[in-house]
Amino acid sequence: xxxxxxxxxxxxxALCYSYAGAEEVPPAVAGIDLKVSRGEYLALLxxxxxxxxxxxxxxxxxxxxxxxxVLVKGISTVEAERVQLVRQACGMIFQNPDNQIVATTVxxxxxxxxxNMALPAAEIRRRVDQxxxxxxxxxxxxxxxxxxxxxxxxxxxxxxxxxMQPACILMDEPTAMLDPAGRRDVLETxxxxxxxxxxxxxxxxxxxxxxxxxxxxxxxxxxxxxxxxKPGEILTDLKLLHGLKLQGTVAAELxxxxxxxxxxxxxxxLQNRELVESLCISEPVS
Amino acid sequence: MYIGTSKLTHTYWPGTPFAADALKNIxxxxxxxxxxLLIxxxxxxxxxxxxxxxxxxxxxxGEVYFDGKKIGPDKAALLALRRRxxxxxxxxxDQFFSETVFDEIAYAPRNLGLDEKKVEERVNRAVAQVxxxxxxxxxxHPFQLxxxxxxxxxxxxxxxxxxEVLILDEPAAGLDPEGKGNxxxxxxxxxxxxxxxxxxxxxxxxxxxxxxDNLVVLNEGGLVMSGKTxxxxxxGAELKELGLxxxxxxxxxxxxxxRGLPVSTDIYSLSAACDEILQAKRADxx
Ligand SMILES: Nc1ncnc2c1ncn2[C@@H]1O[C@H](COP(=O)(O)OP(=O)(O)OP(=O)(O)O)[C@@H](O)[C@H]1O
Ligand SMILES: Nc1ncnc2c1ncn2[C@@H]1O[C@H](COP(=O)(O)OP(=O)(O)OP(=O)(O)O)[C@@H](O)[C@H]1O
Ligand SMILES: [Mg+2]
Ligand SMILES: [Mg+2]
Numbered sequence: 001x002x003x004x005x006x007x008x009x010x011x012x013x014a015l016c017y018s019y020a021g022a023e024e025v026p027p028a029v030a031g032i033d034l035k036v037s038r039g040e041y042l043a044l045l046x047x048x049x050x051x052x053x054x055x056x057x058x059x060x061x062x063x064x065x066x067x068x069x070v071l072v073k074g075i076s077t078v079e080a081e082r083v084q085l086v087r088q089a090c091g092m093i094f095q096n097p098d099n100q101i102v103a104t105t106v107x108x109x110x111x112x113x114x115x116n117m118a119l120p121a122a123e124i125r126r127r128v129d130q131x132x133x134x135x136x137x138x139x140x141x142x143x144x145x146x147x148x149x150x151x152x153x154x155x156x157x158x159x160x161x162x163x164m165q166p167a168c169i170l171m172d173e174p175t176a177m178l179d180p181a182g183r184r185d186v187l188e189t190x191x192x193x194x195x196x197x198x199x200x201x202x203x204x205x206x207x208x209x210x211x212x213x214x215x216x217x218x219x220x221x222x223x224x225x226x227x228x229x230k231p232g233e234i235l236t237d238l239k240l241l242h243g244l245k246l247q248g249t250v251a252a253e254l255x256x257x258x259x260x261x262x263x264x265x266x267x268x269x270l271q272n273r274e275l276v277e278s279l280c281i282s283e284p285v286s
Numbered sequence: 287m288y289i290g291t292s293k294l295t296h297t298y299w300p301g302t303p304f305a306a307d308a309l310k311n312i313x314x315x316x317x318x319x320x321x322x323l324l325i326x327x328x329x330x331x332x333x334x335x336x337x338x339x340x341x342x343x344x345x346x347x348g349e350v351y352f353d354g355k356k357i358g359p360d361k362a363a364l365l366a367l368r369r370r371x372x373x374x375x376x377x378x379x380d381q382f383f384s385e386t387v388f389d390e391i392a393y394a395p396r397n398l399g400l401d402e403k404k405v406e407e408r409v410n411r412a413v414a415q416v417x418x419x420x421x422x423x424x425x426x427h428p429f430q431l432x433x434x435x436x437x438x439x440x441x442x443x444x445x446x447x448x449x450e451v452l453i454l455d456e457p458a459a460g461l462d463p464e465g466k467g468n469x470x471x472x473x474x475x476x477x478x479x480x481x482x483x484x485x486x487x488x489x490x491x492x493x494x495x496x497x498x499d500n501l502v503v504l505n506e507g508g509l510v511m512s513g514k515t516x517x518x519x520x521x522g523a524e525l526k527e528l529g530l531x532x533x534x535x536x537x538x539x540x541x542x543x544x545r546g547l548p549v550s551t552d553i554y555s556l557s558a559a560c561d562e563i564l565q566a567k568r569a570d571x572x
Contacts, residue, residue, distance in 0.1 A: 047464065048462045053432060149327070180489065182328055206461065245464045254535065261564055
C-alpha cells in the first residue's frame, strides 16, 4: 500500500503559460514544477490574478502549455488524441455551479461524461445510481437542474466528474456561490472520497478555513510557487502570509492581534477551539 | 419610504409547468443612509428581490418603492431610477457588455453626459477604489481577466456612476483577502462619510456585519426576520436552522462566554473581538 501512496497523478515540468495577446505582460503561469500524488488533498492559494485558474486549466488540458509540460498519469496534455483520457483522470469543477450544468435532468447531467466515454448503458446506470447515492442526490435524479439549490447544483457537477472515476478532482473556488450548509455538503463529500478512495484533490480557495482542511498547501504569486507545506506550517506563518497579501484563519489572525497587544499565546493556533483553549488557560495580560 | 417593497410577489414563468414563486408577499423598507444586509439560503430569493429594487424585474403582485415613489413601468422613470440606484450583479459576466475594461467602467459616467476628461477622472478613481490601479488591465476585454479581477471591474463600473444607493449582490465572492478588506473599508466610508445607502446580499457575515445597521432574512421566498443587526444575530439558533452561519468571531465569543470568560457575544469583527477579549482578561485579573 505504501507504493500506492506515492503514486504520482499529476506532474508539471517548467510549466509556463501566456495568454494570446498578453505576451508582453508576465506569463500567467511562469515556471511551475509540481507533483500531486494519489490521496493528496492540496489547497492552492494566491491573490487575484496569481495564476490559480490558469494552472488548473493546464492540468485539465483546457489550456495547452506555452512551454514545459503537464503529465496526467504519464500522459502529456499536448497529445490531442488522448485529451479525453486526461479529462477522465482529472475532472474540473468551476466556481459557478450554473455554468457547468449541461443537461435537462440531474440524471442526464451526471451521465453526460459517461456517455462520452461510450460505456454500455447498464454500466452508466450503475455508476449514476452509485454516485448519486453517495452524494445524496438520489431523490433529485429526475429534477431539472435549474430547480436545485446552489449546493445541490454543485454536488451534481461533482457527481458528473466522480462518475467518470477520476484519479484527481480539480476544484476552482467550488464553494464561492454556496451558502454555509451547501459549502459544508460539498467539502465533506470531497473529503470523504479523499479519505476512503484516495481521490487526489486540488482545491483553489480564498478561504483559509477551507485551506486548513487540506493536507498540503501551495501558494502562488505571479505564476510561481512561493510556498509549499503543511497547513499547520503555512497558515500559522502570518509573516509569510501577510507578505504575500494573504491571511490566516480567523483564529490565527485573532491570536496574532492579541499577541501584538501583549497577550501571551502560542504561535501555532489554527482552529477556533485551539484559540478558545489557550485563552481559557493563558496568563492574564502582562 | 426611501427604498422598499409592499406585498411584493414574484413568480418566474407564470402559467407554465415551471412556474415558481421566488418571492411571496414581501414588505420591508430601509431608510436613506442606512447599511442593510440581505441574507438567506441559496434560492431564498435574494437576487430576485435585489433586481426588483433596480427595476429589472416586474412585480407579479405588490409594489416596489424608491424615494417615496412607486417604481413603475414607465421607461424614462426606470432610466432615472438606474442613475440613482447602482447594482453590482452576482455574476460579473452578466453585467459586462463593453469591449474594454476602460469602456465598461466609463459607460455610466459617459451616459450621464460628462465630458471625456471628467469620465477619465471617474474611471481612475473607481479603478483605484477597487485596487486595480497598477494592473494595466484597462485595455483588455473584460472577459480576459481572472475571476477576482472581473469582480473588481464589475464593482468599479457601478462606483463610477456615483449612485446615491449602492446595491451589491454577493460582492466579495472571488475576491482575495486584501480585496475583501478593501471592499469593506470602501463600503464603510461611502456609507459613513458619503451618506450612500448600501444594501449587500451575502452568505458570509464575517466583518461586514459590523458595518450593517439592519439585517433582512429571506427563506423560500418569504421574509422571515428583519431588524437591527444585533437583534437578528442574537437569534443564532434560528439562523442555523436555516443553514446560515454567524460570523466566525461571534462563534468564538460564544465559546469563550460558555467557558466563563466575561465577554459580550455581539461581536462581529476581529478588531472588536480583540478589544473585548483584552478587556475581559484584564477584568479577570482584578
Ligand atoms: N482569457 C484571458 N486572457 C488574457 N489574460 C488572462 C485571461 N484569463 C486570465 N488572464 C490573466 O492571467 C493572470 C492569471 O489569471 P488566473 O485567472 O489564472 O488568476 P487566479 O489566480 O485564478 O485569480 P482569481 O483569484 O482572481 O481567480 C491574470 O493576470 C489575468 O489577468
Ligand atoms: N430566471 C429564472 N427562472 C426560473 N426560476 C428562477 C430564475 N431565477 C431564479 N429562479 C428561482 O427563484 C428562486 C430564487 O432565486 P434567487 O436567485 O433569487 O435566490 P438567491 O437567494 O439569490 O440564491 P443564491 O444565494 O444561490 O444566489 C430559486 O428557487 C431559483 O431557482
Ligand atoms: Mg481564478
Ligand atoms: Mg443570488
